[in-house]
Amino acid sequence: MKPHLRTCIPEWRSDSLPDNTAYEAGFLVTKNSGWRDIRPVIDTKKCTGCLQCYLYCPDGTIARCGNKVSVDYDFCKGCGICAKMCRHDALRMEAERR
Amino acid sequence: MTRPTARNITEDEYFFGHKACAGCGGSLAVRMALKVLGSRAVAVLPAGCMSAVGFNFPQLCFANNAMISTFAGTASMMTGVEAGLRARGEKDYQVVGFAGDGGTADIGIQALSGAIDRNDNMIYICYDNEAYMNTGTQKSSLTPFGAYTTTTPAGVKIRGNIREKKNMFEIVAAHGIPYAATASIGYVDDYMAKVRKASEVKGMKYIHVLAPCPTGWGIRPDETVEYARMATDCGLWPLAEYGCGEYSLTRSMKDPGLLRAYIRGQKRFRHLRDPDIEYIESKRDARWEHINRSWKAP
Ligand SMILES: Cc1ncc(C[n+]2csc(CCOP(=O)(O)OP(=O)(O)O)c2C)c(N)n1
Numbered sequence: 575m576k577p578h579l580r581t582c583i584p585e586w587r588s589d590s591l592p593d594n595t596a597y598e599a600g601f602l603v604t605k606n607s608g609w610r611d612i613r614p615v616i617d618t619k620k621c622t623g624c625l626q627c628y629l630y631c632p633d634g635t636i637a638r639c640g641n642k643v644s645v646d647y648d649f650c651k652g653c654g655i656c657a658k659m660c661r662h663d664a665l666r667m668e669a670e671r672r
Numbered sequence: 673m674t675r676p677t678a679r680n681i682t683e684d685e686y687f688f689g690h691k692a693c694a695g696c697g698g699s700l701a702v703r704m705a706l707k708v709l710g711s712r713a714v715a716v717l718p719a720g721c722m723s724a725v726g727f728n729f730p731q732l733c734f735a736n737n738a739m740i741s742t743f744a745g746t747a748s749m750m751t752g753v754e755a756g757l758r759a760r761g762e763k764d765y766q767v768v769g770f771a772g773d774g775g776t777a778d779i780g781i782q783a784l785s786g787a788i789d790r791n792d793n794m795i796y797i798c799y800d801n802e803a804y805m806n807t808g809t810q811k812s813s814l815t816p817f818g819a820y821t822t823t824t825p826a827g828v829k830i831r832g833n834i835r836e837k838k839n840m841f842e843i844v845a846a847h848g849i850p851y852a853a854t855a856s857i858g859y860v861d862d863y864m865a866k867v868r869k870a871s872e873v874k875g876m877k878y879i880h881v882l883a884p885c886p887t888g889w890g891i892r893p894d895e896t897v898e899y900a901r902m903a904t905d906c907g908l909w910p911l912a913e914y915g916c917g918e919y920s921l922t923r924s925m926k927d928p929g930l931l932r933a934y935i936r937g938q939k940r941f942r943h944l945r946d947p948d949i950e951y952i953e954s955k956r957d958a959r960w961e962h963i964n965r966s967w968k969a970p
Pocket residue numbers: 698719720721722743744771772773774775776801803804805806807812
């Protein structure tokens with residue numbers, strides 16, 4: 575369970591819902607990737623799966639992936655906390671456009 | 673129940689796609705609490721950054737049921753939600769509130785006090801970024817001494833906030849609440865354990881989590897967790913619990929000397945002079961004398 579992107583915007587005038595902004599939970603229509611000028615890059619050889627980056631990501635964009643982690647670049651804002659939390663030097667921040 | 677860890681908590685994300693600033697401590701506090709509480713949590717958020725970044729219709733960033741309350745009415749809306757769920761015969765739900773420091777210690781304090789008095793079965797979480805951040809950084813009663821805000825500017829005669837940070841944890845505890853705790857986004861394991869514990873205690877629970885705001889504190893987005901840790905390690909933000917009339921520390925001061933680096937590293941304190949920092953140190957030391965005398969050691 576996780577909020578996810580929808581292709582159409584909601585139709586908010588329905589019979590079942592009040593005529594206001596009450597709507598289905600987890601309804602996303604925009605990504606956050608455009609906020610970023612640096613991106614975290616994982617060195618899977620160095621990653622020990624300690625999950626510190628996963629635990630401290632304010633945006634929940636790092637997922638457990640087997641015994642490693644992966645980044646959701648659609649929603650990562652490039653804050654860099656993950657790279658600071660990694661004790662194994664497995665996460666590096668790189669410029670978004672080189 | 674077992675202690676929540678990075679490995680055993682749910683993979684679900686309940687606060688995702690939100691528009692908080694990069695590195696926002698408040699958003700980490702909301703995310704991790706909901707990962708511990710799960711899909712049956714119903715969240716109430718007053719005006720403040722976390723509602724502003726979570727509900728931008730039609731971008732709705734909570735996967736669980738969540739709604740916005742009036743600024744002053746977080747705890748009273750929680751009471752209504754809890755009563756409604758009970759009346760409908762719902763089971764296994766958790767009513768949780770996420771309010772800022774302004775929403776908690778200033779405008780929402782009487783609703784909170786009333787809810788503690790009624791001992792309703794719910795969890796109130798104050799994410800404390802030490803000012804009214806969503807409106808551009810104004811002083812609240814949880815803004816620390818010396819901090820620059822737009823309503824406590826730093827000039828020649830007055831150097832930032834002249835008042836002390838209100839002791840919200842002990843004010844709440846003085847009600848005789850079943851469970852209260854302080855926590856920090858710098859120590860997420862400890863925070864998750866406290867949220868889990870709160871979910872298992874019957875009656876009203878209060879968790880006060882320090883959640884640095886890079887935008888309002890003047891630190892880099894990748895520094896929020898470090899500054900949250902430093903606040904605890906230098907003794908300004910002790911991590912503790914209250915229950916059955918007793919206070920107990922869960923993490924003590926590590927290095928009193930860190931206070932200077934904590935203050936000097938933040939733009940909101942940059943106008944402070946050495947005597948101001950010595951004053952902050954003396955206040956901290958007086959508080960620790962009291963803590964060491966009367967709280968249980970970790
Ligand atoms: C009754 C009322 N007064 C003022 C406001 C304007 N307002 C909206 S958010 C906010 C700041 C909230 O500060 P805090 O509770 O500390 O949360 P933060 O934004 O820092 O997360 C203010 C003053 C409002 N929405 N309602």
